[in-house]
Amino acid sequence: MMISIEQAISTVKQNTKPLMKTTVKTVEKAGGYILSKAVKSPINMPPFNQSAMDGYALNLHNGATYLLIGEIQAGDKHQPILKPGEAVRIFTGAAVPNSANAVVMQEKVKIEKTFIHIEGSTSLNQNIRPLGEQVKQGDLALKEGTKLTPAAIGFLASLGIGTVAVYKKPAIAIITTGNELIEPGNDLSYGKIYESNSKMLLSALYNLKFYDVNLYNVSDNYGQTVTKLKEAINENDLVIITGGISVGDYDFVGRALTELHVEELFYKVKQKPGKPLFYGKKGSTQVFALPGNPAAALTCFYIYVYIALQNMMNRDALELERVDAKSITNFIKKGDRAQFLKAIYNKGEVEILEGQSSAMQQTFALANALVFMDENEQEITIGKTVETIILPI
Incomplete structure (x- = not known):
């Protein structure tokens, strides 16, 4: 019996749960993952009073003229001691001496030999990023459940953090079925077609940053179908099958799923394309049998499999925009x-x-x-x- 699209989507949402398996990733390889443990900052950020621009660090006094006594580049360690009325040349990101209490941008400065003249007013702590402005040592940097975007990765790296605890992404199987399929690059003999669904789905998964993908190919043989499906279900969190789910004489997927005691949650959706769509589960493994036609398979992937993947990753937005x-x-x-x-x-x-x-x-x-x-x-x-x-x- 066919069900509606709304019923099918609701069924997938109700039956997919966050994996909650955790692993540790290096920061540079953690993009797209979800933090399984809150991260506290091991340092103050910035770790020193920092110049927000190229200019001059001042120890303020009542006049507009300052004696220039040196220069500090980004990364310099030295800490010149400025007396009131003294200044140093400073660059963006450089450490502001503790004896300085303002930075004036270079566009507001006129240089005359060893003196500089400030145009306009200058206020206390102007253009200085104070120590710990972003986050203080020991404070929460990112909470559990945060998705690690490129900006989040950059932030963690700026704190000197090399590894993070994250929720594992699902291991995914793609199973293609059919005697007619051959690999691209081979000669196309009569009656054969090039296999494209696995490449298409693999690309879609990679585009969504799911990289733990295992490929299986099954000929139109019942025994082999049962064996390969059993292996894929046992070794993966989500199984995607393309083709073989209809009721033809050589469509063995449905029978094999029954023999393997995969619980059928729905089969056939009142939609076009993609009516012969199967969704079920065995234990915690999710099983989707997509139609063999490429456009139907990809449509079902985006409408249903996408939801399962987002739910398994404990993400808030489950459906496409x-x-x-x-x-x-x-x-x-x-x-x-x-x-x-x-x-x-x-x-x-x-x-x-x-x-x-x-x-x-x-x-x-x-x-x-x-x-x-x-x-x-x-x-x-x-x-x-x-x-x-x-x-x-």
Whole structure:
């Protein structure tokens, strides 16, 4: 029995949980991970009073003229002692001497031999980043559950932190099925096609920063299908199967999943493309059997597998971004199923592309969005506002 898209999405959300397995990563390889343990700062940041710009560090006095007694570059260790009315040349990021209490930018300074003359007013602590301004030693730097963005990685590195405790990303299996499949680079004999689904899904996973991916290929043989599926389920947190889930004489995936006691959570969704979609689980391992047609497989990946991955990573935003956009094309739907239409989104407008067949990879190659058409809708006209799903490409 087919279920609705809404029911299918809800089922995936309810049945996928955060992995909660932890590991330690070096900071440079921790991008995209979620902190499993709060990080406290081992140092003050900045670790000294720091100049915010190129200019002159001053020990303020009542006059506008200062005696220039030296220079401090970024990284210099020396600490000249300034008397009131004395100054040193200083550069952005350099340590401000403890005896200085202001930095004036070089554009407001006139130099005359060993003296400088300040134009305008100067205030106490001006242009000085005080010790510990960002974070103090021992204080919370990043809390547990923080996603490690490039900025977060840079911040941790600036604190001298080399490794962090993070939640593990899922180990993922991609299983392709079919006697007709051969690897690109080989001669294409009659009746064969080049295998593309694993490359497509692998690229989608890498693009989302999931790198622990294992590839399996299964011929149209029942015994081999059972063996390979059992191995993949035992060794991975999430299994993605492409093809073999329909009811043809040589579609063995459904039977194999039953023999392996994979709990069926749904099979077949009232949608186009991607009706013959299976979702189930065995223990904590999630199992998706996607249609073999490439565009259908990729659509199901973005709508359902994406949610499972985000949930397993304990992320807040589970679904891809959806926006309202004005259609610049007409489209008439055939049938009564909801439909995901390959489209190009640009600045609030969306173009529904020609070639919406579930086998049309070329159309999908041009798309950066999917337009969602509810089962009750039959036609999209130019100027109509449509629900548009932004793809992470």
